[in-house]
Amino acid sequence: xxxxxxxxxxxxxxxxxxxxxxxxxxxxxxxxxxxxxxxxxxxxxxxxxxxxxxxxxxxxxxxxxxxxxxxxxxxxxxxxxxxxxxxxxxxxxxxxxxxxxxxxxxxxxxxxxxxxxxxxxxxxxxxxxxxxxxxxxxxxxxxxxxxxxxxxxxxxxxxxxxxxxxxxxxxxxxxxxxxxxxxxxxxxxxxxxxxxxxxxxxxxxxxxxxxxxxxxxxxxxxxxxxxxxxxxxxxxxxxxxxxxxxxxxxxxxxxxxxxxxxxxxxxxxxxxxxxxxxxxxxxxxxxxxxxxxxxxxxxxxxxxxxxxxxxxxxxxxxxxxxxxx
Amino acid sequence: xxxxxxxxxxxxxxxxxxxxxxxxxxxxxxxxxxxxxxxxxxxxxxxxxxxxxxxxxxxxxxxxxxxxxxxxxxxxxxxxxxxxxxxxxxxxxxxxxxxxxxxxxxxxxxxxxxxxxxxxxxxxxxxxxxxxxxxxxxxxxxxxxxxxxxxxxxxxxxxxxxxxxxxxxxxxxxxxxxxxxxxxxxxxxxxxxxxxxxxxxxxxxxxxxxxxxxxxxxxxxxxxxxxxxxxxxxxxxxxxxxxxxxxxxxxxxxxxxxxxxxxxxxxxxxxxxxxxxxxxxxxxxxxxxxxxxxxxxxxxxxxxxxxxxxxxxxxxxxxxxxxxxxxxxxxxxxxxxxxxxxxxxxxxxxxxxxxxxxxxxxxxxxxxxxxxxxxxxxxxxxxxxxxxxxxxxxxxxxxxxxxxxxxxxxxxx
Amino acid sequence: xxxxxxxxxxxxxxxxxxxxxxxxxxxxxxxxxxxxxxxxxxxxxxxxxxxxxxxxxxxxxxxxxxxxxxxxxxxxxxxxxxxxxxxxxxxxxxxxxxxxxxxxxxxxxxxxxxxxxxxxxxxxxxxxxxxxxxxxxxxxxxxxxxxxxxxxxxxxxxxxxxxxxxxxxxxxxxxxxxxxxxxxxxxxxxxxxxxxxxxxxxxxxxxxxxxxxxxxxxxxxxxxxxxxxxxxxxxxxxxxxxxxxxxxxxxxxxxxxxxx
Numbered sequence: 001x002x003x004x005x006x007x008x009x010x011x012x013x014x015x016x017x018x019x020x021x022x023x024x025x026x027x028x029x030x031x032x033x034x035x036x037x038x039x040x041x042x043x044x045x046x047x048x049x050x051x052x053x054x055x056x057x058x059x060x061x062x063x064x065x066x067x068x069x070x071x072x073x074x075x076x077x078x079x080x081x082x083x084x085x086x087x088x089x090x091x092x093x094x095x096x097x098x099x100x101x102x103x104x105x106x107x108x109x110x111x112x113x114x115x116x117x118x119x120x121x122x123x124x125x126x127x128x129x130x131x132x133x134x135x136x137x138x139x140x141x142x143x144x145x146x147x148x149x150x151x152x153x154x155x156x157x158x159x160x161x162x163x164x165x166x167x168x169x170x171x172x173x174x175x176x177x178x179x180x181x182x183x184x185x186x187x188x189x190x191x192x193x194x195x196x197x198x199x200x201x202x203x204x205x206x207x208x209x210x211x212x213x214x215x216x217x218x219x220x221x222x223x224x225x226x227x228x229x230x231x232x233x234x235x236x237x238x239x240x241x242x243x244x245x246x247x248x249x250x251x252x253x254x255x256x257x258x259x260x261x262x263x264x265x266x267x268x269x270x271x272x273x274x275x276x277x278x279x280x281x282x283x284x285x286x287x288x289x290x291x292x293x294x295x296x297x298x299x300x301x302x303x304x305x306x307x308x309x310x311x312x313x314x315x316x317x318x319x320x321x322x323x324x325x
Numbered sequence: 326x327x328x329x330x331x332x333x334x335x336x337x338x339x340x341x342x343x344x345x346x347x348x349x350x351x352x353x354x355x356x357x358x359x360x361x362x363x364x365x366x367x368x369x370x371x372x373x374x375x376x377x378x379x380x381x382x383x384x385x386x387x388x389x390x391x392x393x394x395x396x397x398x399x400x401x402x403x404x405x406x407x408x409x410x411x412x413x414x415x416x417x418x419x420x421x422x423x424x425x426x427x428x429x430x431x432x433x434x435x436x437x438x439x440x441x442x443x444x445x446x447x448x449x450x451x452x453x454x455x456x457x458x459x460x461x462x463x464x465x466x467x468x469x470x471x472x473x474x475x476x477x478x479x480x481x482x483x484x485x486x487x488x489x490x491x492x493x494x495x496x497x498x499x500x501x502x503x504x505x506x507x508x509x510x511x512x513x514x515x516x517x518x519x520x521x522x523x524x525x526x527x528x529x530x531x532x533x534x535x536x537x538x539x540x541x542x543x544x545x546x547x548x549x550x551x552x553x554x555x556x557x558x559x560x561x562x563x564x565x566x567x568x569x570x571x572x573x574x575x576x577x578x579x580x581x582x583x584x585x586x587x588x589x590x591x592x593x594x595x596x597x598x599x600x601x602x603x604x605x606x607x608x609x610x611x612x613x614x615x616x617x618x619x620x621x622x623x624x625x626x627x628x629x630x631x632x633x634x635x636x637x638x639x640x641x642x643x644x645x646x647x648x649x650x651x652x653x654x655x656x657x658x659x660x661x662x663x664x665x666x667x668x669x670x671x672x673x674x675x676x677x678x679x680x681x682x683x684x685x686x687x688x689x690x691x692x693x694x695x696x697x698x699x700x701x702x703x704x705x706x707x708x709x710x711x712x713x714x715x716x717x718x719x720x721x722x723x724x725x726x727x728x729x730x731x732x733x734x735x736x737x738x
Numbered sequence: 739x740x741x742x743x744x745x746x747x748x749x750x751x752x753x754x755x756x757x758x759x760x761x762x763x764x765x766x767x768x769x770x771x772x773x774x775x776x777x778x779x780x781x782x783x784x785x786x787x788x789x790x791x792x793x794x795x796x797x798x799x800x801x802x803x804x805x806x807x808x809x810x811x812x813x814x815x816x817x818x819x820x821x822x823x824x825x826x827x828x829x830x831x832x833x834x835x836x837x838x839x840x841x842x843x844x845x846x847x848x849x850x851x852x853x854x855x856x857x858x859x860x861x862x863x864x865x866x867x868x869x870x871x872x873x874x875x876x877x878x879x880x881x882x883x884x885x886x887x888x889x890x891x892x893x894x895x896x897x898x899x900x901x902x903x904x905x906x907x908x909x910x911x912x913x914x915x916x917x918x919x920x921x922x923x924x925x926x927x928x929x930x931x932x933x934x935x936x937x938x939x940x941x942x943x944x945x946x947x948x949x950x951x952x953x954x955x956x957x958x959x960x961x962x963x964x965x966x967x968x969x970x971x972x973x974x975x976x977x978x979x980x981x982x983x984x985x986x987x988x989x990x991x992x993x994x995x996x997x998x
Contacts, residue, residue, distance in 0.1 A: 116958035139752035400929035
């Protein structure tokens with residue numbers, strides 16, 4: 001069955017990731033629009049088991065490669081396995097998440113199979129019988145609508161582009177692919193969880209701090225505490241990352257992480273254009289700053305003008321009360 | 326907009342890349358800290374720990390020997406490059422440019438112009454490489470514009486001169502390794518009795534004291550240097566006996582040039598801050614950039630910026646040709662410094678009450694700009710000079726040694 | 739060792755305009771070397787300093803990109819090449835990688851290729867991995883530490899920075915590395931090299947020089963539309979007599995709108 005709509009399946013601790021559940025919904029929507037079928041692409045040493053999870057979400061078919069070489073992501077193994085399946089079964093569309101691994105995977109796969117690629121998109125849809133994709137560029141200052149001239153289209157999608165598919169039960173058909181002969185040239189030596197690591201892109205609530213906090217001590221004292229009260233993650237502006245207060249992995253903005261949580265709380269962040277690029281797609285934005293003219297207020301849903309050193313402890317206390325009650 | 330565009334008649338791509346490099350340095354390594362350094366510098370017990378590392382960095386990057394030939398340890402760029410460096414440094418803070426003024430403009434270029442080959446090898450090379458820092462000692466507690474009122478003396482004793490006196494308002498007083506010092510070898514001859522010396526701090530009898538309580542340039546080091554029976558070898562006499570005044574004045578042609586270029590950078594900083602703020606700040610339902618009286622302040626800043634820059638570059642172009650430029654340099658210094666103070670003042674006005682606090686950089690610009698209306702030749706002195714040139718009361722007589730013209734080939738080894 | 743670095747010149751700020759015919763207009767914005775590319779260049783310079791050898795820096799683009807190459811030379815690259823062909827003016831990231839592969843093949847001997855993880859304007863993050871595939875090489879993307887790069891042993895070991903994990907990966911050389919921020923501290927151009935860079939001869943290569951037929955590079959992706967982001971709904975300032983009151987009002991609003 002050629003010309004299906006494929007989605008790439010990722011799991012974590014035996015569960016489909018939230019991103020994958022969104023992709024299922026999105027793939028189904030495209031399949032309906034194009035009058036085609038949905039299928040999953042599963043690459044894993046435990047692919048058959050994962051495929052059965054996917055069937056439980058109403059996906060009727062899975063193309064899988066089950067091989068120990070797929071334990072850790074390497075471009076060679078994953079792209080090699082996927083390219084063989086794609087060449088044989090010629091899907092119309094492949095949707096993936098937009099994690100770093102998936103960005104690597106889709107770029108390499110598109111090169112291998114000569115596909116059109118929409119990278120890091122915020123939407124994909126069918127218009128006049130054709131696939132289109134929306135992707136921000138230039139620090140979210142430009143929203144591009146992409147069309148495709150190729151037989152196959154690959155789109156990596158950010159989070160929060162569709163509602164997560166619900167488990168409905170059911171079974172499906174497994175199509176097995178072969179693990180191709182791999183060049184012995186890449187080896188994952190070690191995978192370490194980062195200490196205190198948090199995937200900002202996956203967080204529903206993010207509290208970020210900036211230079212207005214005054215000192216690294218204030219950041220450390222106020223920002224993680226408020227984030228914890230919200231049960232969210234915490235980030236930082238480029239200014240204080242560059243000043244060495246906070247490590248780069250927490251930087252939100254154009255040259256850091258791009259996030260779109262349900263709630264983004266910007267504390268002592270003036271709102272430089274490059275910061276806005278990383279968070280302006282958030283659902284609700286709260287800005288806390290003592291300068292009422294700070295550009296951050298232009299994108300804020302709610303603004304609090306005042307001293308972060310007073311407002312953040314007060315806010316932390318009230319949020320804690322709410323979440324306890 | 327790019328306020329440095331369209332100066333191709335003076336500048337080339339080399340200058341452009343240099344500008345980017347200095348700007349990146351100043352914005353990355355100074356801007357994030359300057360408010361704290363400036364605040365700290367206002368305190369009597371300030372340890373000013375930032376000064377030496379920053380000067381070391383500027384030396385490593387070649388800024389301190391920018392327009393010194395490569396054979397003397399410099400970068401071998403032209404005199405316009407010196408202006409570009411000064412503009413970009415003072416765009417972030419005046420204290421950075423002051424280093425170029427005294428170390429490079431007043432001291433190193435005087436060595437290039439007047440020094441013997443031995444003096445250049447011994448003093449100019451490490452200064453151009455930035456491994457030694459240099460200051461300039463002319464002003465005394467009772468002798469500023471009235472140079473002849475100075476009291477410092479240097480008595481010949483055998484192969485040495487014995488130097489005594491107190492110099493004040495000396496930038497880098499506490500950190501410089503070498504000083505260019507002007508003192509009387511024969512007070513009866515007035516100006517013609519002055520002689521210039523290269524004095525090492527390491528010679529016994531040199532002491533320095535920090536000046537506290539400055540209005541501006543608080544992030545920089547300024548002080549007094551006291552010379553108490555300092556034995557200076559005759560080999561360290563710069564030029565001939567009696568040539569000290571001419572050397573001091575020719576050095577000021579270079580120092581004032583750096584001050585003028587720096588003031589231009591400060592005007593640009595005031596303008597950029599004002600444009601940014603006026604586009605953001607809204608009153609009566611629109612950005613204040615739409616208000617006519619705000620526009621007027623901004624347009625006047627633009628006029629002052631471009632006229633200052635053109636005057637500076639003209640002086641730099643003359644230096645590149647090896648032509649005397651006292652009139653042009655003093656005009657640039659007068660116009661640019663007075664304009665920079667006015668521009669900083671207007672920038673505060675545009676920022677309203679915010680401009681009155683150090684939340685924004687413009688109040689620091691105002692404080693920093695004020696000194697340059699006084700030092701290296703007061704506004705009033707420059708005014709008199711221009712009139713004297715116009716009336717023909719004053720003309721430039723050729724010097725025994727002129728500042729060498731820029732020669733791109735010879736300066737690159 | 740021969741390191742090849744691909745760099746791109748981009749607008750320093752992304753406050754670009756969209757022209758009526760849906761092109762990007764970056765006029766009036768200072769052009770710079772794309773942030774991540776500067777880290778790539780610095781890493782190449784560091785590795786070549788250790789291993790000995792040469793750094794070649796390559797840009798695909800118009801004549802205006804020459805400034806980025808001259809800056810790279812002033813930072814220490816040994817030679818620069820500009821691939822400039824009007825036929826390549828509108829190519830996308832995948833095809834740019836195809837062109838890049840042709841450049842690398844023409845250069846011949848090389849040990850490692852460095853590029854930024856993505857440009858800061860188009861932000862596709864496609865070039866590096868695609869380049870590796872077109873050349874049949876291993877790719878190490880999102881590199882934030884190079885533990886070892888031994889041109890003689892033909893081996894490279896790096897840390898890749900993933901969202902929540904750090905991966906230590908070994909690969910054989912030659913390989914393509916794409917770099918993240920803070921991998922190193924990019925150096926300033928040297929003043930002496932600034933002067934030499936202005937005089938350096940930078941060859942211009944065309945598609946024909948690379949044996950490429952531009953019609954084969956017809957873009958697979960087209961831009962149907964380009965618009966600025968929709969304005970965010972107007973927000974409100976929450977007033978209150980005290981920090982506590984403001985905080986309480988905010989939390990009430992968040993609860994009312996079911997944000998928390």
